[in-house]
Amino acid sequence: MQQILSKNEVQELLGRYPNKEAALMPVLRAIQMKEGHISKEAEHYAAAILELHPSRVREVVAFYSMFREKPEGKHLILVCESISCALLGSETILEHLKKRLAIGVGETTADKCFTLETAECLACCDQAPSVMINDELFGPVTPEELDGILEEKMKG
Numbered sequence: 001m002q003q004i005l006s007k008n009e010v011q012e013l014l015g016r017y018p019n020k021e022a023a024l025m026p027v028l029r030a031i032q033m034k035e036g037h038i039s040k041e042a043e044h045y046a047a048a049i050l051e052l053h054p055s056r057v058r059e060v061v062a063f064y065s066m067f068r069e070k071p072e073g074k075h076l077i078l079v080c081e082s083i084s085c086a087l088l089g090s091e092t093i094l095e096h097l098k099k100r101l102a103i104g105v106g107e108t109t110a111d112k113c114f115t116l117e118t119a120e121c122l123a124c125c126d127q128a129p130s131v132m133i134n135d136e137l138f139g140p141v142t143p144e145e146l147d148g149i150l151e152e153k154m155k156g
Contacts, residue, residue, distance in 0.1 A: 001041070001044065001045055001048060003045075004031050004034060004042060004045055005030055005031065010049055013026050013030060020049075020051055020052070021050060021052060021056075024056075024057065024060055025064075027046050027050060028046055028060065028067055029066075031045070031046060032067060032068060036071050036072065037068040037069060037070055037071050037072060038061050038067050038069060043057045043061055065117075065119065071112075072108055073108045073109055073112050073114045073115040074112060074113050075114050075115070075133050075134055075153050076114075076115050076117065076132075076133070076134055077097060077114055077116050077117065077131060077133050078117050078118065078119040078122065078132040079093055079094045079116070079117075079118050079119065079129075079131050080121060080122040080124070080128070080129060080130040080131065080132075081118050081119065081120060082120065082121040082122070082128070084125035085125075085128040085130055086129075088128040088140065089128075089129045090128070090129040090130075092129075093131060093141060093143060093146065094118065096143035096146065097146065098116065100143075100146075100147065101114050101116060101150075105117060105118055113154060114153075119132070122139075124137055124139050129141060131146065133149065133153060
């Protein structure tokens with residue numbers, strides 16, 4: 001089995017928690033940061049280092065939308081679908097992004113620059129409609145503002 005995290009990284013993560021299972025989500029996040037997603041092999045790797053059954057790791061990866069099971073673009077775009085965002089135009093934002101990027105929800109642009117997803121709630125109802133790109137929150141946003149943000153992301 002391929003080693004994804006260094007021994008020091010694993011020890012540092014395990015040292016923060018009272019037992020190995022408590023470190024499952026941080027270990028998965030570290031794997032995803034390195035690999036870009038969590039493959040089946042990575043799930044088995046996490047299970048081995050944490051001494052868990054692989055099905056336990058699978059449950060966590062499948063349940064949490066923050067874990068990606070396939071490679072994604074350099075920039076992950078999440079459009080909030082909460083009631084607040086929906087009432088204030090998230091559907092318009094989503095349709096604009098689909099047209100602008102020529103992809104659907106769950107897809108990645110051909111140049112691997114952007115992946116488009118929706119989120120049940122980004123917890124920013126006071127900034128509706130909200131969009132998160134990677135770990136950066138934008139809101140309230142308009143389609144025109146998003147165009148400028150996307151241009152900046154493409155340059156960087």
